[in-house]
Amino acid sequence: MLRQGLCYLLLLPVLAVFGAELTLELAQNDKQCFYEELEKDTKFYVEFQVIAGGNYDLDCFVTDPLGNVLYNEVKKQYDSFSHTTTMSGVYKVCFSNEFSTLSPKTVYLEFRHGNEKPLLQSMVGTTALTQLESSCVSIHQILNVVSESQTWYRLREAHDRIKAEHLLERVTFWSIGQTVLLFFIGIGQVVLLRSFFAEKKGTVAATT
Secondary structure, eight states: OHHHHHHHHHHHHHHTTTEEEEEEEEOTTOEEEEEEEEOTTOEEEEEEEEEESTTSOEEEEEEOTTOOEEEEEEEESEEEEEEEOSSOEEEEEEEEOTTOSSOOEEEEEEEEESOOOOSSGGGSSSSOOOHHHHHHHHHHHHHHHHHHHHHHHHHHHHHHHHHHHHHHHHHHHHHHHHHHHHHHHHHHHHHHHHHHHHHHHHHHHHHO
8 A cells, every 4th residue: 555655646747747757666466556636538648568577477557446347457567547537536557567476567557638738829729720830739749759659669779688698698608508418418427438448457466
């Protein structure tokens, strides 16, 4: 409960500006929840991806202020969910790794809510946009696409880097094991050869 409350306090100031991106560590047999107070008719968006740990899967569910389950998926590697609130109150997003007894998970979470404010106050009305305003809107949309692409590439890079580090670790241990095995095989062969010569020498001495 203390951890959940701390996450709530840390997340609220960030989400006040319509969104947050977090990377969290989820230990084995662990569960973490994040809370956000939303007004009625507010659209929110949740996206998550497991970037490290085990089989890259976890359980996720979202509930409304009354405890009704809005989203519930088990053992997912990545997914997204959007919803428009029907009541005001605290909404909860939870991630669970309770089914795993050995593997901690690293999870990326993006949470957005509300509508984006217009770039200029003159865009609020129903009047047609000027050429300059249209250009500003187009550039803004392109920058949003670029930002989302950069996030995707960062997640992909982190995922591949962790897999490469894990593979390197396994190859290193395998190489060390092979080296130790060859060392003992070499010692065994030397001992075996020396035993052959020792037997022959003893046999010659007895014959004489």
